[in-house]
Amino acid sequence: MKISTSWIKEYTDLPNNKKDLYNLLDKFAQQCIDIDQIIEYGEGLDDVFVSKIKKIINHPNAEKLKIVEAEIDNKNLQIVTGAPNIYVGMICPLIKSGGKLPNGMVIEKKNLRGIDSNGMLCSEKELGIGNDHTGIMDLGEYYSKHIGEKISKIFSDTIIEIDNKIISNRPDLFSHRGIAREFFALTKTKIYFDKENKLDINIDKDFKVSILDKDFCTRYLGIIIKNVEIKESPVWLKQKLNRVGVNSINNIVDATNYIMLDIGQPLHAFDLDKIGGDKSEIIVRKAKSNEIIETLDSKRRILTEENYVIANNNRAIGIAGIMGGKDSEVDDNTKNIFLESATFDSIKIRKSSKSVKIKTDASIRYEKNLSQKFAYEGILKAISLIKDVSCGEEGSNLIDIISKKEKLNNEISLDIKKVKQILGIDIDKKEILEILENLNMEVSVKSDILNILPPQERKDIKEDVDIIEEIGRIYGYNNIPVRLPVYESSEIIPNPLYEIEKKLRTIIAASGGYEIKTYSFINESLLKQSNYELGDSIKIINPISDEFTHLRQTLVPSMLKTVNLNAKNYDYFRLFEIANTYFKTKEELPDEKLNLCISIYSKNKEIGTFFELKNIIDNIKEYLNLSEDFNYIKESNSEEAIKTQSASIYLSDTLIGNITNVHPQIKDNFNIIGNLSICNLNVDLLLKYINKNRLYKAISQYQEITEDLNVVYNKKFYNSSQILSLINDDNIREKYIIDIYEGKPLKENEISLTVRLKFQNFERTFRSEEIKGKMANIKDTISKNNKGIYFR
Amino acid sequence: MLDRKKLINQISTERDQAIIDIDDCKDLEVLKKIHSKYFGKDSYLSKTISQIKNYDKKDKIEIGQFSNKVKGEIQNKIKEKELILKNRVFLHEIERDIDVTLSTNNINIGSIHPISQMMDNITDNFKSFGFSIASGPEIETDWFCFQALNMDIHHPARDMQDTFYIEENHILPRTHTSSMQIRTMLKQKPPIRILAPGKVYRNENADSRHSFMFYQYEGLVIDKSTNVSDLKSFLTIALRNIFENDKIEIRFRHSYFPYTEPSFEVDATCILCQGKGCNVCSNKGWIELLGGGMVHPQVLRNVNIDPEIYQGFAFGGGPERLLIVKNMIQDTRYFFENDLRFLNQFKQI
Numbered sequence A: 001m002k003i004s005t006s007w008i009k010e011y012t013d014l015p016n017n018k019k020d021l022y023n024l025l026d027k028f029a030q031q032c033i034d035i036d037q038i039i040e041y042g043e044g045l046d047d048v049f050v051s052k053i054k055k056i057i058n059h060p061n062a063e064k065l066k067i068v069e070a071e072i073d074n075k076n077l078q079i080v081t082g083a084p085n086i087y088v089g090m091i092c093p094l095i096k097s098g099g100k101l102p103n104g105m106v107i108e109k110k111n112l113r114g115i116d117s118n119g120m121l122c123s124e125k126e127l128g129i130g131n132d133h134t135g136i137m138d139l140g141e142y143y144s145k146h147i148g149e150k151i152s153k154i155f156s157d158t159i160i161e162i163d164n165k166i167i168s169n170r171p172d173l174f175s176h177r178g179i180a181r182e183f184f185a186l187t188k189t190k191i192y193f194d195k196e197n198k199l200d201i202n203i204d205k206d207f208k209v210s211i212l213d214k215d216f217c218t219r220y221l222g223i224i225i226k227n228v229e230i231k232e233s234p235v236w237l238k239q240k241l242n243r244v245g246v247n248s249i250n251n252i253v254d255a256t257n258y259i260m261l262d263i264g265q266p267l268h269a270f271d272l273d274k275i276g277g278d279k280s281e282i283i284v285r286k287a288k289s290n291e292i293i294e295t296l297d298s299k300r301r302i303l304t305e306e307n308y309v310i311a312n313n314n315r316a317i318g319i320a321g322i323m324g325g326k327d328s329e330v331d332d333n334t335k336n337i338f339l340e341s342a343t344f345d346s347i348k349i350r351k352s353s354k355s356v357k358i359k360t361d362a363s364i365r366y367e368k369n370l371s372q373k374f375a376y377e378g379i380l381k382a383i384s385l386i387k388d389v390s391c392g393e394e395g396s397n398l399i400d401i402i403s404k405k406e407k408l409n410n411e412i413s414l415d416i417k418k419v420k421q422i423l424g425i426d427i428d429k430k431e432i433l434e435i436l437e438n439l440n441m442e443v444s445v446k447s448d449i450l451n452i453l454p455p456q457e458r459k460d461i462k463e464d465v466d467i468i469e470e471i472g473r474i475y476g477y478n479n480i481p482v483r484l485p486v487y488e489s490s491e492i493i494p495n496p497l498y499e500i501e502k503k504l505r506t507i508i509a510a511s512g513g514y515e516i517k518t519y520s521f522i523n524e525s526l527l528k529q530s531n532y533e534l535g536d537s538i539k540i541i542n543p544i545s546d547e548f549t550h551l552r553q554t555l556v557p558s559m560l561k562t563v564n565l566n567a568k569n570y571d572y573f574r575l576f577e578i579a580n581t582y583f584k585t586k587e588e589l590p591d592e593k594l595n596l597c598i599s600i601y602s603k604n605k606e607i608g609t610f611f612e613l614k615n616i617i618d619n620i621k622e623y624l625n626l627s628e629d630f631n632y633i634k635e636s637n638s639e640e641a642i643k644t645q646s647a648s649i650y651l652s653d654t655l656i657g658n659i660t661n662v663h664p665q666i667k668d669n670f671n672i673i674g675n676l677s678i679c680n681l682n683v684d685l686l687l688k689y690i691n692k693n694r695l696y697k698a699i700s701q702y703q704e705i706t707e708d709l710n711v712v713y714n715k716k717f718y719n720s721s722q723i724l725s726l727i728n729d730d731n732i733r734e735k736y737i738i739d740i741y742e743g744k745p746l747k748e749n750e751i752s753l754t755v756r757l758k759f760q761n762f763e764r765t766f767r768s769e770e771i772k773g774k775m776a777n778i779k780d781t782i783s784k785n786n787k788g789i790y791f792r
Numbered sequence B: 001m002l003d004r005k006k007l008i009n010q011i012s013t014e015r016d017q018a019i020i021d022i023d024d025c026k027d028l029e030v031l032k033k034i035h036s037k038y039f040g041k042d043s044y045l046s047k048t049i050s051q052i053k054n055y056d057k058k059d060k061i062e063i064g065q066f067s068n069k070v071k072g073e074i075q076n077k078i079k080e081k082e083l084i085l086k087n088r089v090f091l092h093e094i095e096r097d098i099d100v101t102l103s104t105n106n107i108n109i110g111s112i113h114p115i116s117q118m119m120d121n122i123t124d125n126f127k128s129f130g131f132s133i134a135s136g137p138e139i140e141t142d143w144f145c146f147q148a149l150n151m152d153i154h155h156p157a158r159d160m161q162d163t164f165y166i167e168e169n170h171i172l173p174r175t176h177t178s179s180m181q182i183r184t185m186l187k188q189k190p191p192i193r194i195l196a197p198g199k200v201y202r203n204e205n206a207d208s209r210h211s212f213m214f215y216q217y218e219g220l221v222i223d224k225s226t227n228v229s230d231l232k233s234f235l236t237i238a239l240r241n242i243f244e245n246d247k248i249e250i251r252f253r254h255s256y257f258p259y260t261e262p263s264f265e266v267d268a269t270c271i272l273c274q275g276k277g278c279n280v281c282s283n284k285g286w287i288e289l290l291g292g293g294m295v296h297p298q299v300l301r302n303v304n305i306d307p308e309i310y311q312g313f314a315f316g317g318g319p320e321r322l323l324i325v326k327n328m329i330q331d332t333r334y335f336f337e338n339d340l341r342f343l344n345q346f347k348q349i
C-alpha cells in the first residue's frame, strides 16, 4: 500500500523540510509501520510553473502550429506549440527556455519558422506524473490561484510504501486518516479531525434493501444519486490517486476509490438503470452453488456457497465486498447511480475471497474486520464528493440498516507497574497518559490503575499487554540498556539425539566428508531413477512444483543427484547428510527417523571407495564410543545396491543400516562414471549403544611383542571378519589386517591376509620361545577346527 | 691355561684386530656388530675376563689392568668412529635441498555445512546462558503450529506463512519452529529456557531470498520476572559472539506477530559499515536479523500457564540470514544446491 505524505498533511502536521521528514519516516518505520521504500513523486519539476493561456493566434507559416501568450509572473511569454487541446483560459504547466524536464532534457529557446518560442507547455507524461501524452495537461480552474508558482509545490510528494501483511491486525491503518493518527502520536503536533459531516436530505423516497444473512452483512448503507455526469476526474483527484498508484477510471469510480484510501471504507457504485431503476431492490445473500457472474475485470466467475453476492430480484450484480459485476458497472452513459457502503463479516469475506480467488483493495480491507462507523463516515464523505465532481444530486433517502450491532470495545484496566514489569524500563505516568490519549484512547486514572477505552476501530486492543505495546513502541525501545540478566538456575534438559548428530558431523567431516543439505521433499521420478518406489510416502497436497511432491523415506536419491552435480567438477569426494525421513503411522503424526547417509565417489576405478567408507563407519564406532562393534553381514537390503557388493550393518542384533557399491544401472541413470559407495545409518538406533563412560584400561609397562600371521582362506567359505574372530589368545591386545593378497601363487578364490598381532604381558616381557609357542598354538587350533585354512 | 705373558699378547692381538675392524667400518649397523663382537657375551674379551679368577693374585692384577685398558681403548675407538659415521649420515640428510613452496594434497578434511556451523554457534551461545536445546517434529498439527499460537483457522496472519498441507487433515510441515514453544510449555513447568533449532517449510516460490525449506532457531524463556530488556540483553550478547564483534548494538522495531505482544523485528548494526550505511544495509546502518517479543498471554493460557504469575519472551530467526550477512552470500539457494565449490569456501569441523 502506498501512502502519500501530502495527503497525510491534511490530517496532521509533518515537517516541510525533507531531512526532518526523512528522520520522522525513519522513526515511523521503527515505531509504527515498517516502510518498504520511500518514493519521491514528481521529482525534477523545479523548472516547471503553473501558467494560464491568455491568447492564441495561428502561426503565419505553419498550419499545425499555434502562437500562444501564456501568463507567468504577471508577464506573458510567447510560446509556439502544436498541441491540439489548448484553449484561451487554460491553466497548464509551462517550462521556460533554459529549464530542465524531469528526464533531464533542457528546453532551448527556439525559432520555429520565423517565430520565437521561449519555452514549452507540457503534457503530464513529460512531467512524469501521468501517462497522457495526447495533449497539454489541463490543470483546471482549481489551480488558477497557483499561477506563477512552481508546479513541484503542488504535485511533488514523498510517497511511502508499506507491506500490507505487517498491518494485518490493524484495519484502521488501511487509510491515510488512520496512518495520520500514528504520525500524530509520534510528533505530538496537531491532528485535524474530519468535520462532522451532516446530511440533510428531504426526499420522500426509499430504496428497498433486504439482508438475508445478518451475520454476513451487519450494516448496509445506500443512496441513489441521480443526474450524474460521467467524465474525467479533476486533476487534483487524478493526481491524488496517481501518486498512490491507483489508476483513474472516471469521476464516480475515482471518488469511491478516494474515500477508500482516505478513510479505509470500500464503497461501490452501481449504474442504477442497469440494476432495474429506483423501483428495484437490493438483496444481500449467499451465492447459489454454480451461480455465474461476470466481474468488472471481464472474467466469468462460477460461485459457490462460500461466496456472498449483492443481487437484485433477477441476478447477482456483484460479489459482496470483493468485486462488482460487469453488467451493472458505471460507464460513460450512466445517468443515475446507486452508491453502496456496507460492513461485512471479515472471516466470511476471507473465505469468499479465497474460494473465488480474487483479492482486491476492498476485500483486503473487509478481511480485517472494519468498524461499522467507517461505513457511515465513508458514505457521507462520498456523497458530497460525488455531488461535487459529477454535478449529481440525491435521488433517495440515505438507507441505513444495522442488521447486527457491532460488539463494542471493552474498557481495559492497566496497572502502571505492569508497564515496567513487561518492558523493563521506567516510563513516566504523564508520558503514558499522553501517548494513550494521542492514540485516541479514552483514559480515566485511579491512582496507579488506568481504565482505558480504545477507539472502536482499534479492535486489536483486547488486554493490558496490547496497551503496553502501544506505550512501548510510541515511547521507543532505543533506551533499553544491555546488561547480563540474572536468573535462578533451572534444570538443563539433555538432548542426546541433537548431541549425537553434532558429533557425527564432526567425525565425518574430519574423515574428509562434506556435509550437504538437500530438500525433504522428493518426487516419484527421482525415486524411480534410484530404483526406489513411492510406496506409502506421504503426499503434499499443494506442492511447490512437480519436483517436490512427497516427503522422503530415504536420503539416497537426493544424495545421488548431488553426486552427479559435483562429479562434473571433482574426481573424488566424500559427502554426507544427516536428515529426517518420514513414515506414515497409525498415530496423528508421522514417524520421523533421523538418518545418516554417506557417499564416497571416485572417478578412478582403482580406488576402493567401499572400504574407505567402511573405515569411516568403523571410526564412528570409535569416536561415538559405541559399546559394540559394527557387524557387516553380506546381504542386500537397499535398492541402489549391487547385491554381491553390499552388506547390512548390525549392532548386536539390531539392524542399523547398510553399505553398498551403487549398481551400475543406477549410476548410469544419474550419469555417474566411476566408483560410488553409499551407506545409510539410522541415527536414532545408535543412541542406545552409546557408552557414556570411558574408563581407563591399564597399559602394560613391559615391551609389547608384535607378530604377523599370514593366513590363506577361500573366500567362498569364509570372510575376513570370521578369520579374525578365529585368531585368539589371552595376551593379544590388538589384532588388525595389514595386507590383503589375491593372485598367484594362490589358487582361485583364495585370499591371503596378513594379520598383525600385538601380545602384551603385565608381569614381564615375553620370551621369544613363548611367543613362538603361542603362534603355533593359534595356527594349530585354527587348522584343526576349520577346513581349507592354511598358513604361509 | 695360558701363561700370563701369552694371554697379554693375545689380548694385544685382539685389540689390534679391533682397531683394524673399526678403521675399516663404514656403516653404523656394522659398527654395532663390531661392538657386540668385542663386548658381547661370547666375545674373546668377555671370555678372557671370566678366566682371570684362575690366575694368582699378582697375575690377576696385571691381566685385569691390561684388559681393562684394552677395553677402554676399543670403546673409545668405537665412540670416535660412531661420531664420524653419524655426522656423515646427518650431513647426507641435511644436504638435501627442498622446494618449500611445493605441497601435497594427502590430508583431506571435509567440512560441516555452513548452516550447521551457524546453528552450532547459536546453540553453543544459548547453552552457555543455561538454555536447553529442544527438538520436535517437523510435521506438526495445525494446533501446535497455529491455533495454540493464537492463530485461528481464519486468522489473517496465516497469510504471512504460506503453508504446505499433507494428505491427512490438519497436519502440515511446520512453517516455523514456534511450535516448539507450545510443545515445551506443555511438557515442562516454568522456569523454562530453551532454544529449538530445526527445519521449517513454506509454500513460497524460491528466489534469492526465499527457499521453500529453510532453518530456524526459536528461543523461549518463561519465568516470573523476565522482560523486553532481558530479551534485548541476551540477543545483544549472542549476536556479538556470533559475529565476533563487540561493537554490535541491536534495536527493536515494532512489528506484529499473533503470539507475542509486544512484538519486534530485531535489527543489528550493519557489520560491514559499522552502522555508517552501505549498499548491503540500504544505507540504513541496520540489518534485520530476527523477530521476537513477549509471549502473548493467550498463548500462555492455551498451555495452562497463568499469565498473572508467569511471563516470558520468545524470539526466532534463520541461520541463513546470519550467514548471508556474515559471509555476504548473495543467494539463499546456494545453501541447498550442495555444490562443493560453494561448500568448500566455508571449511570448518
Ligand SMILES: [Zn+2]
Residues within 6 Å of the ligand: B270, B271, B272, B273, B274, B275, B276, B277, B278, B279, B280, B281, B282, B283, B284, B285, B286
Ligand atoms: Zn551497512
